[in-house]
Amino acid sequence: MAEQKPTVTQDDIAAGLRRCGLRRGDKVLVHSSLSAFGRVEGGAQAVIRALLAVLGAEGTLMMPTFSQGKVEVWDHDRTPSFNGRISETFRIMPGVRRSWHPTHAYAAIGPDATRYLEGDYRYVTWGPESPLGRLIADGGWVMLMGCGHGASTAQHHGEVAGNVRCFGIDTSPVLFYDQEGELTGAVAPSWRSGVCPWSARDHERQLRYLGAVRDTYIGAAHVQLIKGEMVIKAVVRLVTGLTGIDHCASCRQHPDTEMFENYRRRYPADKPSRGEPWR
Numbered sequence: 001m002a003e004q005k006p007t008v009t010q011d012d013i014a015a016g017l018r019r020c021g022l023r024r025g026d027k028v029l030v031h032s033s034l035s036a037f038g039r040v041e042g043g044a045q046a047v048i049r050a051l052l053a054v055l056g057a058e059g060t061l062m063m064p065t066f067s068q069g070k071v072e073v074w075d076h077d078r079t080p081s082f083n084g085r086i087s088e089t090f091r092i093m094p095g096v097r098r099s100w101h102p103t104h105a106y107a108a109i110g111p112d113a114t115r116y117l118e119g120d121y122r123y124v125t126w127g128p129e130s131p132l133g134r135l136i137a138d139g140g141w142v143m144l145m146g147c148g149h150g151a152s153t154a155q156h157h158g159e160v161a162g163n164v165r166c167f168g169i170d171t172s173p174v175l176f177y178d179q180e181g182e183l184t185g186a187v188a189p190s191w192r193s194g195v196c197p198w199s200a201r202d203h204e205r206q207l208r209y210l211g212a213v214r215d216t217y218i219g220a221a222h223v224q225l226i227k228g229e230m231v232i233k234a235v236v237r238l239v240t241g242l243t244g245i246d247h248c249a250s251c252r253q254h255p256d257t258e259m260f261e262n263y264r265r266r267y268p269a270d271k272p273s274r275g276e277p278w279r
């Protein structure tokens, strides 16, 4: 028998977000999968409207709109998000601002948006001066809507805080059009050369051990809400051996100094996300 997908409305989503613990005035970074809900009446826009309805005018909503170096040249206004339809629809929503980091740009709306996004291209994308670092320092939340902890960028903030040896600087500059419209090169972070010895499941287990996960289902989507600072705490425990297993001690991964070139070569078919035009 064919599996029946649930249908959810904007009101169902708003009710689910409140059930999960999201409140008016919160600051939250959202990672998402639209298809995970089942069928959303009104599509990606209904999800975004539900988030904004719960947060109210005092809240700040942020989403990743990363290219992750998957394009040859990054353009602030034209390069879409590669992080799903909800994030790309959010990026093009009237009133939403996007930061200028050529591989890891965020989009945000709300009273703290400008402060979070400002000047992020000057800083390590997984560090405290990045948009997500600033949101976390403000007591902000990370929400996973229908995707797992492997999609959670905040975990890399934990890796940086735990001084992992497998992150560094990519020596192949990423090209982008800067705010003056000039084609410019920028150095970007480099990623480990292979697979990490701990998994997203280990990370989730730590979060649950710390009692840090609030979760619910909205339609078929497992939705999780975690304080950003707890994501960092859980990952620091993992990478410094505080869990009893020192995953990183014997790990041989090192920074891949041509990460983005290799990435494009390895995943040539990666497609940018498609947004829904706002009516």
Ligand SMILES: CC(C)(COP(=O)(O)OP(=O)(O)OC[C@H]1O[C@@H](n2cnc3c(N)ncnc32)[C@H](O)[C@@H]1OP(=O)(O)O)[C@@H](O)C(=O)NCCC(=O)NCCS
Pocket: 030, 031, 032, 033, 034, 035, 036, 037, 038, 039, 040, 041, 042, 043, 044, 064, 066, 082, 083, 084, 085, 086, 147, 150, 151, 152, 153, 273, 274
């Ligand atoms: C990769 C990922 C985006 C894929 O999720 P997905 O649900 O398959 O894709 P999207 O969120 O882009 O949603 C588009 C899909 O939703 C479905 N869809 C379309 N309209 C829909 C609706 N009204 N209701 C529900 N689903 C719908 C379609 O299957 C569509 O796919 P198609 O464009 O190929 O037809 C998701 O698994 C993920 O990892 N999200 C987090 C990404 C992230 O934040 N990364 C940052 C750091 S690594």
